[in-house]
Amino acid sequence: MRIALLLLLTACxxxxxxxxxxxxxxxxxxxxxxxxxxxxxxxxxxxxTGSLAIVDTxxxxxxxxxxxxxxxxxxxxxxxxRIGTSAAEANRAIPLMTTGTACPWRPIRVEDLxxxxxxxxxxxxxxxxxxxxxxxxxxxxxxxxxxENPSWYWVELVHHGDRWSIGFVHVLVQ
Numbered sequence: 551m552r553i554a555l556l557l558l559l560t561a562c563x564x565x566x567x568x569x570x571x572x573x574x575x576x577x578x579x580x581x582x583x584x585x586x587x588x589x590x591x592x593x594x595x596x597x598x599t600g601s602l603a604i605v606d607t608x609x610x611x612x613x614x615x616x617x618x619x620x621x622x623x624x625x626x627x628x629x630x631x632r633i634g635t636s637a638a639e640a641n642r643a644i645p646l647m648t649t650g651t652a653c654p655w656r657p658i659r660v661e662d663l664x665x666x667x668x669x670x671x672x673x674x675x676x677x678x679x680x681x682x683x684x685x686x687x688x689x690x691x692x693x694x695x696x697x698e699n700p701s702w703y704w705v706e707l708v709h710h711g712d713r714w715s716i717g718f719v720h721v722l723v724q
Contacts, residue, residue: 573639573687574677574714578647587705588653590719596693604672606657611675611690612640619702619722621682640678667696
């Protein structure tokens with residue numbers, strides 16, 4: 551009995567660990583992400599009429615404040631190095647694909663943000679692994695009127711083999 555237990559413990563200790571999950575390496579943010587986000591913004595009475603301005607490339611939204619808000623949903627502990635990796639992943643600049651979406655998005659350039667101080671603007675981060683739930687990815691979303699009092703969301707991505715599917719859109723508590 552002791553030998554069998556010892557063999558089992560040795561086998562478990564020498565079994566190679568799966569490599570950590572990597573964030574999707576998209577060339578563009580797919581329209582499906584924007585469609586799910588649009589549905590949530592409509593439900594929250596943000597996207598109710600006309601087109602909604604959206605920055606046409608991902609923005610560096612992973613910062614201490616957004617990561618702290620994401621930690622509220624944490625289902626476990628996280629290692630410090632995963633937070634840095636997730637922030638680097640989320641802060642890449644990639645374009646958004648707004649054509650073919652169900653919502654009438656109006657893409658704007660980041661350089662032109664100052665011209666939109668009197669309307670609601672949506673910004674997304676690049677996809678990253680959730681450092682507090684390492685089997686899940688997602689994108690940060692910031693929605694603000696004139697850059698003030700933003701609402702934050704997390705668009706959850708669920709990994710299935712070599713594909714990612716969209717889960718829930720969570721409101722982050724700031």
